[in-house]
Amino acid sequence: MHEQDSPGPADTGPAVTTASGIPVPVVATSADVRDGLAERLGQPGEYPFTRGIRPQMYRTRPWTIRQLAGFGTARDTNQRYRMLLEQGATGVNGVFDYPSLRGFDSDDPGAASDVGRGGVAVDVRDDFGELFDGIDLASVSVSLVSSQPIGAVSHFAMFLHTAAARGVRPEALAGTSQNDFLMETAITIAPQALPPAASFRLECDLAEYVLQHVPRWNPVSVSGYNYREAGADAIGEGALTLAHGQAVARELGRRGIDPLVFLPRISFFLDSHSDFFEEIAKFRALRRMWARWVRDELGVTEPAAQRFRFHTQTAGVTSTARHAHVNIARSMTQGLAAVLGGTQSLHIDGYDEAISIPTEHAARTALYSQLVLLHETGVARSADPLGGSYLVEYLTDAVEERTSALIATIDAMGGLVAATEAGWVHRELASTAFADASALETGEQLVVGLNLEADQDDAPVEPFRLPPGTLAEQCRRLAEVRARRDAGPWSAAIGELEKAALGDGNVIPAVLRAVEADATVGEIGAAFRRAAGTWEFPLW
Amino acid sequence: MVSALAGRRVVVAKLGFDAHWRGVIVVANALRNAGMEVIYLGHATPAQVAATAIQEDADLIGLSSLSGNHLDEAAAVLRELGARDGLDIPVIIGGTIPAEDARTLTGAGLSAVFPTGSSLAQIREQIAGILDASDQAVPR
Numbered sequence: 001m002h003e004q005d006s007p008g009p010a011d012t013g014p015a016v017t018t019a020s021g022i023p024v025p026v027v028a029t030s031a032d033v034r035d036g037l038a039e040r041l042g043q044p045g046e047y048p049f050t051r052g053i054r055p056q057m058y059r060t061r062p063w064t065i066r067q068l069a070g071f072g073t074a075r076d077t078n079q080r081y082r083m084l085l086e087q088g089a090t091g092v093n094g095v096f097d098y099p100s101l102r103g104f105d106s107d108d109p110g111a112a113s114d115v116g117r118g119g120v121a122v123d124v125r126d127d128f129g130e131l132f133d134g135i136d137l138a139s140v141s142v143s144l145v146s147s148q149p150i151g152a153v154s155h156f157a158m159f160l161h162t163a164a165a166r167g168v169r170p171e172a173l174a175g176t177s178q179n180d181f182l183m184e185t186a187i188t189i190a191p192q193a194l195p196p197a198a199s200f201r202l203e204c205d206l207a208e209y210v211l212q213h214v215p216r217w218n219p220v221s222v223s224g225y226n227y228r229e230a231g232a233d234a235i236g237e238g239a240l241t242l243a244h245g246q247a248v249a250r251e252l253g254r255r256g257i258d259p260l261v262f263l264p265r266i267s268f269f270l271d272s273h274s275d276f277f278e279e280i281a282k283f284r285a286l287r288r289m290w291a292r293w294v295r296d297e298l299g300v301t302e303p304a305a306q307r308f309r310f311h312t313q314t315a316g317v318t319s320t321a322r323h324a325h326v327n328i329a330r331s332m333t334q335g336l337a338a339v340l341g342g343t344q345s346l347h348i349d350g351y352d353e354a355i356s357i358p359t360e361h362a363a364r365t366a367l368y369s370q371l372v373l374l375h376e377t378g379v380a381r382s383a384d385p386l387g388g389s390y391l392v393e394y395l396t397d398a399v400e401e402r403t404s405a406l407i408a409t410i411d412a413m414g415g416l417v418a419a420t421e422a423g424w425v426h427r428e429l430a431s432t433a434f435a436d437a438s439a440l441e442t443g444e445q446l447v448v449g450l451n452l453e454a455d456q457d458d459a460p461v462e463p464f465r466l467p468p469g470t471l472a473e474q475c476r477r478l479a480e481v482r483a484r485r486d487a488g489p490w491s492a493a494i495g496e497l498e499k500a501a502l503g504d505g506n507v508i509p510a511v512l513r514a515v516e517a518d519a520t521v522g523e524i525g526a527a528f529r530r531a532a533g534t535w536e537f538p539l540w
Numbered sequence: 541m542v543s544a545l546a547g548r549r550v551v552v553a554k555l556g557f558d559a560h561w562r563g564v565i566v567v568a569n570a571l572r573n574a575g576m577e578v579i580y581l582g583h584a585t586p587a588q589v590a591a592t593a594i595q596e597d598a599d600l601i602g603l604s605s606l607s608g609n610h611l612d613e614a615a616a617v618l619r620e621l622g623a624r625d626g627l628d629i630p631v632i633i634g635g636t637i638p639a640e641d642a643r644t645l646t647g648a649g650l651s652a653v654f655p656t657g658s659s660l661a662q663i664r665e666q667i668a669g670i671l672d673a674s675d676q677a678v679p680r
Contacts, residue, residue, distance in 0.1 A: 098557035098607055110585065113609035113616075114557040188559030191583045230562050317562075321636075321656045354656040355638050356608065430565050437566045441660055450657050463638035466608065539565055540580040 019275040019445075020233040022398045028390035034397055037388075040288065044383035046303065048291040050284050050396065051384035052342040053307040058380035064345035065370045066143060066311065070095035070119035071357055072470045074130035077120040080363070081135060087364065088371055092135065092175075093347060095119035095145040096155065102190045103150040103525020106474035110191060116470030118357065119145070122155065123474055123520050124481045128162040137168045142175035143311070147223060148184035149202035150194055152177050153508060154524040156206060157515040160214070176218040176267055176311075177210075179203050180226075182244060182416070186425045187226045189537050196420040198532035202507065204251045209508035211252070211261055218267040220248055221311065228271035229317045231433030234282045234399065239406035240425065241268055242289055243416045246407075249298065250415075259298045263305035272334040272341075273315040279334070280386060281395035283310070283341025289400055311345040312338035319353035320449030324461040327351040332369055339379055340386055346370060356463035423538030430539065478520060485518035493517035494527055501531035544668035546575030550600040551593045553581040555613035563634060563656075564604035570660045571602075571667070586613060590620035593629050599671055603633040606656075610637050611644065618649050628677070630670050634658065 016024050025032055042048055045055030054061060067089050069080040081092050096119040099111035105123050106115045115121050120131060132142070144159060146152035156177050163173055180187075181199035194202070203220060210219035224241030232240060245266055252262045270286070272279050290308035294300050314334035319327045328351045335348045348366040350358030358366065374380055386392045413419040420426075439445040446452045493514040500510035514524055552568050554561070564580075572578045579596055581589065593601050601621075603614060614633050621627050633645060634654035642653035651670045654663055 098559055101559075102557060104557070111557060113555070113612035114607050117608040118559075189554065189561045189583065190557055190559055354636060356636070429562075430569070433562050433566050434569050437570070437660060451659065454657070460639070463640070537561070537582060539561060539582070540568065540578075 018234075018278040018395065019273065020235045020278060020402070022278065022395060022402070025391075025394070028394050030390060032390055032394040037393060040397070041387060047295070047306060048288040049307060050288045051387050053287065053309060053344070055383075057342065057383035058339075062374055062380060063339065063343055064091045064141070065089050065367065065374075066091040066093040066345045066347055067363060067367050068093045068095050068145065068313070068347050069363065070097070070145070071464075072116040072120065072467045073473050074120055074122060074127045076116075076467050076470070078131055078133050078135075080360075083360070084363070084367060085135070085140065087367060089367060091141045091143065091345065093143045093145065094131065096151065097121045098190070100155070100521050101146065101148050101151040102193075103148070103154065103521055103528065105478055105520050105522030106471060107478050108522055112471055115474055116466055121470055121474045122158070123478050123522065124518065125158040125161045125515050126477065126481070128155075128158040129165065132159075132162055137163050137166065138172045142173075143221070144175065144177045147178045147180055147188070147226070149179050149181055149199050149206065150184060150525050150528055151521065152179040153202055153206050153511045154515065154521045156210075157508070157511045160512065161515055170214040171216070173214055174216040176221050177206065178221045178223055178269070179206055179219060180221065180223040180244070182240065182420065182425065183223055183226055185535075186420050186429070186537070187223070187230045189539070192529055192534040193537065194528060194532050195535040196417050198528070200247070200251075200417050202528065204248060204255070205506045205508050207248065207252060207262070207265075208255055208257065208506055211257060211265060218265050221267045221269045222248070223269045225269045225271040225313050227429070228273065229315070231429035231431075231436070233432050234273065234275070234278050235402045235406055236428060236432060237271060238282055238286050238289075238399065238403040239410065240416070241270065242286065242293070242403065243407050243410045245290065246293060246297075247416045253298070259294075259300050260302055260305050263294060263298070263300060264307070268308060268310040270310050270312050270338075270343075271315050272312050272338040272343075274318050274330065274334065276333060276337050277392055277395055278399070279337040280341045281392055281399045283312075283338070283343065284384070284392070284396045285399040285403065286310075287342070288396075289403065309344050311347070312341075312343040313347040314338070314349045316349050316353045318447075319349060319351070320447065321354040322449035322454055323456070323458055324351050324355060325459060326448055327353060328365060328369065331366065332373075335369065335373055336377075336379065339373055342384060352461050352463065355461055359462065359464045362464075426537065426539050481518050481520065490517040490519060494519055494523060497524065498527045498531050501528050542574040542664055542668065544671060545571065545664060547577065548599040548671055549577045549579065549596060550602050551579045551581065551589065551596060551598045552602040552604070553584040553589045554604050555584070555586065555589075555617070556605075556607065556609040558605050558607035558609055560604075560606040560635075563606065564602075567602070567604070567634060567660070567663060570664070574664055586616035586620045589617050590624055590626055593621070594624050594626045598629055599674070600667065601629055601631045603631065605633060605635040605637065608636070610635060611641060614645055614650060615648060628674070630674050632667070632670065634663070
C-alpha cells in the first residue's frame with residue numbers, strides 16, 4: 001500500500017486497522033490517496049457531494065438540533081417536547097413505545113409491561129392531538145420515529161388528522177416518518193411481525209401517498225443507525241443503508257413516480273460510532289456513493305435529487321452503565337464526527353443511555369453539548385474541514401470500495417427484501433455483533449467502564465422512572481373511544497382496510513378512513529396481520 | 541467448552557414487546573460455544589417460558605430485557621414457575637437494568653442479574669456457580 005513512501009516510521013507489530021478492518025497507515029501521505037481526488041471531491045453543494053450537500057453548509061443552515069424524546073402518555077411527552085423546544089432544540093424527534101410501533105394497542109394482553117416504555121404510548125387519534133398540543137405544526141418540523149411500517153402508517157394517518165383538525169394543510173407539514181421495513185423484520189424483534197415483502201409494501205405505500213399529498217414530508221428515513229446498533233460495522237451500516245434506499249427508489253420508480261419527485265424526499269439516518277476518522281469517512285463516502293448511483297442507474301443529473309441528506313445519532317451501543325458520566329465525552333466526540341462529516345441534524349445521547357431512557361438532566365446535558373459544538377468550537381465555520389486530509393481521503397475511498405462490494409453481494413441475492421427473507425441480514429448482523437463482543441473479551445478493543453477501569457469507584461446515576469399510570473390512562477382512553485365510536489362505519493372501515501391490504505392498490509387511503517372511523521393503532525395492525533400473515537425471525 | 545456448562549440446558553427468551561435482540565443472541569451464542577444446549581424461544585409469554593423450561597427439564601432460564609419491562613416480566617416468570625412447582629430452576633436476566641432494580645430482582649428470587657456492560661466471562665463464571673449451587677440443592 002505504501003510502496004511509494006520513502007522509508008518513514010515503520011509499521012511494527014500486528015496490522016493496525018479501523019473498527020471495520022481497514023488497514024491504517026502510521027502516517028498517511030499522498031501515496032495513500034488514489035489519483036483523481038479532485039473529481040471525487042468536487043465542491044460542497046456539487047456532485048458528487050463528498051464535501052457536503054450545500055455550498056455554504058452550516059453558515060447558512062446549521063444542523064437541526066433534534067433530540068429524541070418519548071415516554072409515558074402523550075401529555076408526559078408533550079411536556080418534554082416543549083422543554084426541548086424552549087431550550088434550543090429546533091425540531092421535534094418523537095419516538096413511540098414498543099407496542100405502538102408494532103401495531104398493538106396498550107390494552108393488548110401481551111403489551112402491559114411495555115406501555116409507555118422506550119417511547120410514548122399512542123393508541124387513538126386523540127393521543128396525537130395531545131402529543132402536539134401547543135406546538136405549531138406549520139412551523140416546527142416533526143420527525144415521527146415510527147420505525148416499523150405497520151405502526152408508521154397509522155401514526156402518520158393520526159398525525160394528518162390532528163393537523164387537519166387544526167386547519168394546517170398537508171402541504172404545510174414538514175417532517176419525517178422513519179418507516180423502515182428492516183426495522184420490522186431484522187433489526188428489532190417482536191411477536192407476530194409482518195413478513196419482509198408485506199412490510200416493504202406498506203413502507204412504499206406510505207411513501208407513494210406522501211409524495212402525492214404531503215410534498216414536504218420525508219416518507220422514509222432509511223435507518224442505518226439501527227442496523228449499526230444491532231451489530232453491523234461501518235461497512236455493513238453503509239451497505240444496508242444504500243441498498244435499502246436503492247430498493248425504495250426502484251420500487252417507487254416501478255410505480256411510475258418521477259425520480260425528481262421521490263429522490264429529494266428519501267432521507268437517511270446514520271450512526272456516529274467511536275472510530276472517529278472511519279465515521280467521518282463513512283459519512284463522506286455514502287454521500288458520494290448515493291449521488292453516483294442516482295446519476296448512473298437512474299440517469300438523474302438534477303443536483304437537488306442527488307443529495308444524500310441524513311440525520312445522525314451518537315452510538316447508544318457504545319454507552320456504558322459504569323462510569324456513565326464518561327458517556328458525555330464519548331457522545332461529544334461522536335457528535336463532532338457527525339458534524340465534521342456534514343450531517344443535516346443531530347441527536348446526542350443522554351449519558352444515562354445504558355441505564356434508562358434519559359432523565360431531564362441527561363436530556364438537557366445532551367442538548368447543551370450540541371450548543372457547545374455549534375457555538376463554542378468553531379467547527380461549523382467551514383464546509384468539510386477535513387477534506388484533503390490524506391488519512392480521511394484514504395479512508396473515504398476504502399469505505400466506498402468495501403461498501404460497494406457488500407452492496408453487490410446483496411444485489412446478487414436478488415436485493416434487500418430477498419436477502420432479509422433468506423436470513424442473510426440477520427446472520428451478518430449477529431456475526432459482527434459477536435465479533436465485537438469477542439474483541440472486548442480478548443482486550444483487542446478497550447472500553448472504559450467495560451474492560452478498562454471497570455473496577456474503579458463510580459458516581460451513581462439516578463435512573464429515569466416512568467411516571468405511573470400510563471397503562472391505566474391508555475386503557476381508559478381506549479375503552480372510551482371504543483364506547484363512543486359508531487360501530488357501523490368502524491366495522492366497514494376495518495373490512496375495507498383488510499380488503500385493501502389483500503389487494504394490489506395503495507392501502508393508505510383505507511388507513512385514513514379507518515382513523516376517521518376511530519380505529520385504533522392495534523386494530524389497524526391486526527388487519528394487516530390477518531391479511532399478510534406473520535413470520536419468525538431467522539436469528540437462531 | 542467450559543466444563544461446568546457443557547451439556548447443560550438453558551431456555552432463553554425475550555419478554556413483552558422488548559425489541560432488542562443483540563445482547564440475547566450474543567450471550568446465547570457464547571453459551572452454546574461454552575457447550576450449553578440453548579433453547580432460544582424468541583419472544584414468549586412468562587407462562588410459555590415456565591412451561592417450556594419444565595417440559596425440557598432445563599437447568600437454567602435466561603431472560604433478556606432492554607426496554608424497561610424487567611420488573612414486571614421477571615416477576616411474572618417466577619409466578620408462572622411457582623404455579624408449576626418449577627422454582628428449583630434458576631432464573632437469570634440480562635439487559636438495561638438499573639442497580640436498584642437488580643437488587644429488587646435478586647431479592648425476588650432471581651439467581652443473577654447481568655446489567656449492560658457485563659462481560660461474557662463474568663456471565664459464564666456466574667452461571668457455572670449457579671448451576672453448581674442448584675445441583676447441590678436439588679439432586680437431579
